[in-house]
Amino acid sequence: MILFLTGCWDKIEIEEFAFVSVIGLDEGEYGKLRVTFQIANPQIGTSTNIQADEPSSDIITFLSEDLISSRDLASISVARRLTFSHAKAIIVSEALAQSDKFFPMMEATQRERDIRRDINLIVCKENAAEFIRNNHPPFDIRASKYYEFIASRWQDVGFVPLSNLHRLSLRTLDNLGLFLVTYATTKPKDTKTNFESEGEFIAGQIDKLDENPLQMMGSAVFKEGKMIGKLTGDETRLSLILRPKVITNNILATFPDPLKEGEKISAKIVRGKNKIKITITDDYPIIDVTVPLILSISSIPSQIDYVTDENKQELLKTSIQKRMEELTMNLIKKTQEEFGGEPFLWSQIARRKFWLYEDFKKYNWPEKYKNAKITVKYDIKIEDFGKYNKPPKL
Amino acid sequence: MIKKYDNKIGFREFFAIVFFAIGMKLTDTTPILLVKLGLNASWMIPIISGMIILVSFLFLLSLLKRYKNKSLIDIIYHLTGKFFGFFMILLLFLMVLEYLVVSTRDYADILNTLFYLRTPLKYLLIMLIVAAIYIAYKGLNIIGSLCWFTYPLIQLVFVFLILLSWEQLDFNYLFPLGGSGMRTILKEGVVHSSIVSEIILLSIFFPKVRSYKEYRNANLAGLGISVIFISIFMICFICTYGYLALSSITYPYQQITRLVSLGRFAKNMEAFFLGFWTIGVSVRFGAYFYAAATLGGSLLKIKNPKTLLPYLAIVVYILARLPENFTEYVFSVRKVWVTILWGYLLSLSPFLWTVAKLKGEYKT
Numbered sequence: 001m002i003l004f005l006t007g008c009w010d011k012i013e014i015e016e017f018a019f020v021s022v023i024g025l026d027e028g029e030y031g032k033l034r035v036t037f038q039i040a041n042p043q044i045g046t047s048t049n050i051q052a053d054e055p056s057s058d059i060i061t062f063l064s065e066d067l068i069s070s071r072d073l074a075s076i077s078v079a080r081r082l083t084f085s086h087a088k089a090i091i092v093s094e095a096l097a098q099s100d101k102f103f104p105m106m107e108a109t110q111r112e113r114d115i116r117r118d119i120n121l122i123v124c125k126e127n128a129a130e131f132i133r134n135n136h137p138p139f140d141i142r143a144s145k146y147y148e149f150i151a152s153r154w155q156d157v158g159f160v161p162l163s164n165l166h167r168l169s170l171r172t173l174d175n176l177g178l179f180l181v182t183y184a185t186t187k188p189k190d191t192k193t194n195f196e197s198e199g200e201f202i203a204g205q206i207d208k209l210d211e212n213p214l215q216m217m218g219s220a221v222f223k224e225g226k227m228i229g230k231l232t233g234d235e236t237r238l239s240l241i242l243r244p245k246v247i248t249n250n251i252l253a254t255f256p257d258p259l260k261e262g263e264k265i266s267a268k269i270v271r272g273k274n275k276i277k278i279t280i281t282d283d284y285p286i287i288d289v290t291v292p293l294i295l296s297i298s299s300i301p302s303q304i305d306y307v308t309d310e311n312k313q314e315l316l317k318t319s320i321q322k323r324m325e326e327l328t329m330n331l332i333k334k335t336q337e338e339f340g341g342e343p344f345l346w347s348q349i350a351r352r353k354f355w356l357y358e359d360f361k362k363y364n365w366p367e368k369y370k371n372a373k374i375t376v377k378y379d380i381k382i383e384d385f386g387k388y389n390k391p392p393k394l
Numbered sequence: 395m396i397k398k399y400d401n402k403i404g405f406r407e408f409f410a411i412v413f414f415a416i417g418m419k420l421t422d423t424t425p426i427l428l429v430k431l432g433l434n435a436s437w438m439i440p441i442i443s444g445m446i447i448l449v450s451f452l453f454l455l456s457l458l459k460r461y462k463n464k465s466l467i468d469i470i471y472h473l474t475g476k477f478f479g480f481f482m483i484l485l486l487f488l489m490v491l492e493y494l495v496v497s498t499r500d501y502a503d504i505l506n507t508l509f510y511l512r513t514p515l516k517y518l519l520i521m522l523i524v525a526a527i528y529i530a531y532k533g534l535n536i537i538g539s540l541c542w543f544t545y546p547l548i549q550l551v552f553v554f555l556i557l558l559s560w561e562q563l564d565f566n567y568l569f570p571l572g573g574s575g576m577r578t579i580l581k582e583g584v585v586h587s588s589i590v591s592e593i594i595l596l597s598i599f600f601p602k603v604r605s606y607k608e609y610r611n612a613n614l615a616g617l618g619i620s621v622i623f624i625s626i627f628m629i630c631f632i633c634t635y636g637y638l639a640l641s642s643i644t645y646p647y648q649q650i651t652r653l654v655s656l657g658r659f660a661k662n663m664e665a666f667f668l669g670f671w672t673i674g675v676s677v678r679f680g681a682y683f684y685a686a687a688t689l690g691g692s693l694l695k696i697k698n699p700k701t702l703l704p705y706l707a708i709v710v711y712i713l714a715r716l717p718e719n720f721t722e723y724v725f726s727v728r729k730v731w732v733t734i735l736w737g738y739l740l741s742l743s744p745f746l747w748t749v750a751k752l753k754g755e756y757k758t
Contacts (some may be wrong), residue, residue, distance in 0.1 A: 117652070170636055173636070330672055
């Protein structure tokens with residue numbers, strides 16, 4: 001039986017395949033879709049010598065009815081059979097993400113076998129076609145590897161959320177909260193040079209000098225399959241910290257120095273498991289969250305001695321605590337008033353309070369969340385102060 | 395001491411046969427059938443079904459103990475006479491036949507939809523049936539040994555898959571624990587007890603097993619492990635996809651093999667799991683064909699059931715090609731069959747037991 005698995009009708013040489021690494025989707029005229037494929041050149045990035053001076057990938061854009069039929073339409077100029085089995089990212093323009101068409105189209109394409117659920121999803125400010133063409137990282141030439149790496153940077157840094165098709169379907173079908181999608185752009189606009197903290201941007205606002213114009217920062221907020229707003233990098237990071245499951249760990253952050261105005265202290269944050277207590281009442285849920293953070297101070301530019309002086313340490317702890325709580329309450333207010341939902345996955349904890357599934361559905365968590373009474377407490381522990389102890393006195 | 399070769403199968407082989415008959419059901423659309431009704435608490439349904447059928451099985455055990463060397467077929471004929479016995483066996487035979495037809499179509503569809511898109515369906519069906527007939531032709535001893543040989547392989551693959559998918563699981567999806575309510579869950583557990591009904595069907599092979607004790611232990615162990623695995627996998631499915639997304643997926647097991655990855659390099663793992671799955675499937679169908687042939691043979695009074703195999707193959711092939719697409723089968727034929735048959739299966743052995751008691755067979 002196994003012998004037959006090689007298949008006669010389905011056999012195809014690897015050479016006959018064109019591996020699409022990135023797919024871009026834009027709104028086209030007359031309700032059609034403008035699809036962009038970045039087809040990787042398999043010769044680039046291998047150790048064998050390149051025969052000819054070929055570009056690293058071929059980018060092709062055209063109008064089509066939907067994503068799946070566009071695969072066959074690509075044969076107008078691409079000689080090989082397209083396959084999405086190694087596609088690593090789908091890039092959607094902001095305009096398309098804000099339309100009603102977006103989610104039904106994404107759900108429908110999942111019926112196709114080739115679309116895998118772990119393809120990353122990125123929303124970009126401009127057209128996806130432009131974005132894909134503008135993005136040329138200088139040494140990560142294989143596009144699929146690049147997108148795979150950069151979208152997984154979220155796990156270390158937290159400025160962008162983890163968004164892939166699997167989670168898109170999950171969170172949208174559940175309809176219990178907001179879904180955060182990576183936000184990126186290659187066109188800088190409104191660059192901010194006066195900023196309070198390192199994450200206070202949305203993609204495009206960072207003033208940088210680089211061959212690669214790509215900026216991936218912040219997130220697009222989706223509700224019920226449609227994009228309704230944006231969050232800055234800091235706010236995205238906070239949303240990830242407030243979630244029940246510890247995934248984003250090991251964040252580097254800065255806090256204002258309590259004793260010297262204008263100076264910042266940077267620290268590495270390691271999360272513990274959040275304690276989320278939810279009490280359900282008829283009108284609104286009462287949510288109490290305790291977030292344990294373990295800090296490891298990495299630099300004290302103000303040279304104030306926080307290390308050996310116990311009082312100053314306490315002062316530092318309380319100031320960090322107050323600042324985090326202030327930022328969090330601002331974010332929560334924003335989600336309650338502006339977005340009408342929560343991206344913190346607290347609905348997963350609320351599920352435990354119900355016995356029957358229909359009771360939980362009837363409670364209508366997103367609606368009730370808008371009036372919820374929320375308190376967040378941070379439990380800060382400073383674990384170590386890096387290599388030096390007392391800052392030297394000049 | 396050299397073991398006497400008595401041409402019978404023992405605990406290990408029969409246990410593996412039971413596991414393949416019941417446990418492999420988690421790899422097709424059976425979980426979806428359950429999820430539609432039990433919502434997110436449907437992982438409890440297989441356990442309930444297992445317990446219900448245990449009751450019926452205990453009656454059967456008592457009967458088999460009484461009649462030392464008779465199989466289920468002989469017992470039915472002995473207790474209910476030629477006429478009624480014929481009908482009861484016919485019903486059993488039709489059950490196995492229906493299950494064969496629907497399952498071969500199901501598995502051929504899985505291969506066609508997910509892996510071999512261009513291969514025409516009839517060739518996939520032919521291959522599956524030919525492989526199964528080849529195995530069935532060898533007889534019960536070979537089937538038993540083959541099952542025992544491949545059982546650890548399949549077991550390891552299942553455990554491996556669960557471990558790989560661990561990080562995708564969100565156990566919060568199991569809540570609200572009640573799902574659709576305890577009453578609905580219990581009702582569905584009873585009505586769907588036919589998913590574990592093979593344990594009753596396989597008693598037609600009782601004389602071939604070395605001893606009553608081995609038969610009893612093999613069945614109980616097989617039933618227990620299969621039910622536990624089906625429940626564990628349903629928990630996996632529910633925790634990865636959540637109830638809502640799960641109800642629109644037709645092949646949850648295959649989808650999970652697509653979602654998992656071993657580190658950063660082995661990303662598309664489904665080919666690996668496909669290999670082992672095919673082995674399990676062919677062995678399983680071999681056992682089913684042999685069971686169907688035995689039942690058919692007793693109906694037609696044929697001494698050697700193997701002669702019936704080619705004809706069975708052709709019948710199954712024709713019937714499996716009949717519907718246009720698979721949903722016709724699952725949502726009409728199988729659903730109707732499953733909901734009618736659970737009564738018959740559950741009551742078969744208690745009924746026989748009562749007849750035996752009334753006839754005074756238990757008075758030594």
